[in-house]
Amino acid sequence: MISSVELCAEPVTDATKARFVLVLFGALLLAGCATKKLPGNANDLGLNNATPGSQQDFTINVGDRVFFETDSTSLTASSRTTLDKQAQWLLRYPNNPVTIEGHADERGTREYNLALGARRAAATRDYLAVRGVGRERIRTISFGKERPVAVCNDISCWSQNRRAVTLLASPSG
Amino acid sequence: MPIIRKIMMCIAFSLILAVTSMINFAMAVVEIDITKGNIEPLPIAIADFLGSGKQRGIADDIGRVISSNLKNSGIFKPIDKDAFIQKIKDSNIVPRFEDWRVINAQALVTGRIVRENDGRLKVEYRLWDVFGADEMASQQFFTTPRNWRRIAHIISDAIYKRLTGEKGYFDSRIVYVDETGPKNKRVKRLAIMDQDGANRKILTRGSDLVLTPRFSPSRQEITYMSFEGGQPRVYLLQIETGQREIVGNFPGMTFSPRFSPDGQKVIMSLQIDGNANIYTMDLRSRKTTRLTNTAAIDTGPSYSPDGNRIVFESDRGGRQQLYVMSANGTNTQRISFGNGRYSTPVWSPRGDLVAFTKQSGGKFLIGVMRPDGSKERILTEGFHNEGPTWAPNGRVLMFFRETRGEDGGPRLFSIDLTGYHERLVPTESYASDPAWSPLLD
Numbered sequence: 229m230i231s232s233v234e235l236c237a238e239p240v241t242d243a244t245k246a247r248f249v250l251v252l253f254g255a256l257l258l259a260g261c262a263t264k265k266l267p268g269n270a271n272d273l274g275l276n277n278a279t280p281g282s283q284q285d286f287t288i289n290v291g292d293r294v295f296f297e298t299d300s301t302s303l304t305a306s307s308r309t310t311l312d313k314q315a316q317w318l319l320r321y322p323n324n325p326v327t328i329e330g331h332a333d334e335r336g337t338r339e340y341n342l343a344l345g346a347r348r349a350a351a352t353r354d355y356l357a358v359r360g361v362g363r364e365r366i367r368t369i370s371f372g373k374e375r376p377v378a379v380c381n382d383i384s385c386w387s388q389n390r391r392a393v394t395l396l397a398s399p400s401g
Numbered sequence: 402m403p404i405i406r407k408i409m410m411c412i413a414f415s416l417i418l419a420v421t422s423m424i425n426f427a428m429a430v431v432e433i434d435i436t437k438g439n440i441e442p443l444p445i446a447i448a449d450f451l452g453s454g455k456q457r458g459i460a461d462d463i464g465r466v467i468s469s470n471l472k473n474s475g476i477f478k479p480i481d482k483d484a485f486i487q488k489i490k491d492s493n494i495v496p497r498f499e500d501w502r503v504i505n506a507q508a509l510v511t512g513r514i515v516r517e518n519d520g521r522l523k524v525e526y527r528l529w530d531v532f533g534a535d536e537m538a539s540q541q542f543f544t545t546p547r548n549w550r551r552i553a554h555i556i557s558d559a560i561y562k563r564l565t566g567e568k569g570y571f572d573s574r575i576v577y578v579d580e581t582g583p584k585n586k587r588v589k590r591l592a593i594m595d596q597d598g599a600n601r602k603i604l605t606r607g608s609d610l611v612l613t614p615r616f617s618p619s620r621q622e623i624t625y626m627s628f629e630g631g632q633p634r635v636y637l638l639q640i641e642t643g644q645r646e647i648v649g650n651f652p653g654m655t656f657s658p659r660f661s662p663d664g665q666k667v668i669m670s671l672q673i674d675g676n677a678n679i680y681t682m683d684l685r686s687r688k689t690t691r692l693t694n695t696a697a698i699d700t701g702p703s704y705s706p707d708g709n710r711i712v713f714e715s716d717r718g719g720r721q722q723l724y725v726m727s728a729n730g731t732n733t734q735r736i737s738f739g740n741g742r743y744s745t746p747v748w749s750p751r752g753d754l755v756a757f758t759k760q761s762g763g764k765f766l767i768g769v770m771r772p773d774g775s776k777e778r779i780l781t782e783g784f785h786n787e788g789p790t791w792a793p794n795g796r797v798l799m800f801f802r803e804t805r806g807e808d809g810g811p812r813l814f815s816i817d818l819t820g821y822h823e824r825l826v827p828t829e830s831y832a833s834d835p836a837w838s839p840l841l842d
Contacts, residue, residue, distance in 0.1 A: 299720070334803070335785075337745050337787055338613065339613065339700045339701050339714075339744070342657075342700075343656075343672055343677040343698040343700055344698070346674075346675065347698070351675065370654060371610075374610055375585075377585060379807045381805040
């Protein structure tokens with residue numbers, strides 16, 4: 229589980245970068261972060277009523293994405309931790325087909341970024357496969373730099389966009 | 402009536418602009434050498450085209466489009482009409498050259514429009530060498546009134562060719578990606594317009610992400626990439642009918658398509674796992690051929706105009722660099738060795754240069770180099786410039802420039818091969834991935 233303590237204590241982890249997730253938790257958690265007086269996690273806040281086995285459950289309680297360094301497809305230690313949890317969850321709910329979307333930041337050229345996103349998705353899939361999730365269950369798709377989640381003009385935004393996102397559905401097209 | 406007289410190239414290439422008054426010599430006396438860089442634009446007078454009744458408006462429009470084309474090329478400087486001394490009343494009579502010399506017009510364009518009995522328009526023009534006191538070119542065209550704009554472009558090309566010795570590029574179109582909506586929810590649609598931004602037409606609905614459209618050299622056809630159905634693949638689109646088809650049946654994402662110079666093949670990348678390799682598909686036989694086989698990202702392929710070689714980008718050496726190989730995939734040689742990353746290469750239609758995007762020092766630059774990698778020159782640089790495309794005469798490049806931040810987005814720009822005359826190409830909304838058509842027939 230992503231706890232808010234981790235979010236504040238380790239500003240450069242994948243969990244921190246996944247700021248958009250905070251929207252799901254509400255402004256309360258953000259305020260808690262600022263004052264460092266924190267409830268333990270989303271469950272304690274009563275905000276996590278996601279149906280077990282759902283995409284929401286996966287996103288909130290496991291973490292649906294991992295992040296990459298510039299022009300890199302290597303999985304960081306933090307990414308591997310997230311993917312270990314993803315694998316456990318996916319093995320617990322074996323009926324969900326999985327799509328991994330690979331993305332790049334805007335600081336590259338279009339065609340290369342399509343390939344780079346594909347590499348990131350493939351690296352993520354390969355790791356999950358090693359952790360026991362059947363490869364045949366996983367589809368990958370790259371969106372290159374076409375689908376940023378963060379749109380500001382600095383490194384913090386670009387780093388949120390260099391990501392691989394695990395979805396329990398068909399790709400969004 | 403002579404069509405365009407043969408261009409005489411015998412003088413003037415050591416001079417930036419050769420203007421003499423050798424009236425009795427059968428050689429061009431007003432010529433521009435456009436290979437030299439920042440030339441002084443040639444003052445040219447474009448007299449009002451003559452036309453009466455309903456033709457009056459079209460006559461004005463044609464004059465305006467010719468003037469705008471010539472001005473935008475950066476090579477010509479149309480003279481303000483208020484300065485004209487002679488008012489041309491009959492385009493078949495030799496103008497009073499002394500009146501045009503006084504205002505320093507090096508060349509003069511006159512013309513008229515007449516409506517034929519069958520409803521078509523006859524459009525005539527004459528190009529005069531003012532200081533040589535001679536007619537340099539004249540031509541007439543018959544067309545439907547709706548087609549006036551193309552006639553204006555064709556006349557512009559004829560003037561450009563007569564005065565520079567190079568083919569023009571005004572009678573051509575641009576296919577590009579129209580972008581609307583916020584940055585994190587961009588809607589991208591294929592769009593097509595004349596090279597000057599007129600006659601814009603949207604070709605796709607925007608429900609599917611579309612990227613990197615490229616013109617066929619021989620048909621009214623585009624190849625592009627679409628994410629339709631959640632399957633990113635290369636497509637063909639017939640511009641006139643809207644008919645589409647998927648190119649090939651590949652077991653993965655296909656992207657970065659371009660036509661071969663004969664229009665018979667599409668060359669593209671196929672992504673399998675972490676690697677992208679380059680393939681061609683013959684559009685007649687549907688046969689696919691693999692050209693590269695590396696554990697790397699090989700993409701951005703572009704043929705030389707003779708079809709014998711292919712330039713592409715690859716990160717096989719660690720990061721994006723440009724490589725040239727034979728059309729069968731052999732004899733691969735790296736050509737880019739400067740500081741930075743090189744990508745999106747595109748071979749000039751003249752064959753002499755390769756244009757590219759370069760990332761260096763946190764900036765994105767547009768440059769050119771010879772196909773052997775020598776003589777690299779940067780034409781423009783900034784926060785983000787990407788994806789050059791060549792005008793059909795190989796003298797002008799178009800590319801997109803993206804501005805920073807949340808409200809930022811791409812716009813199209815053109816620039817001379819010499820690095821001068823950079824200008825915004827007007828589009829209604831944000832625009833990216835331009836591709837220049839060949840000259841229309």
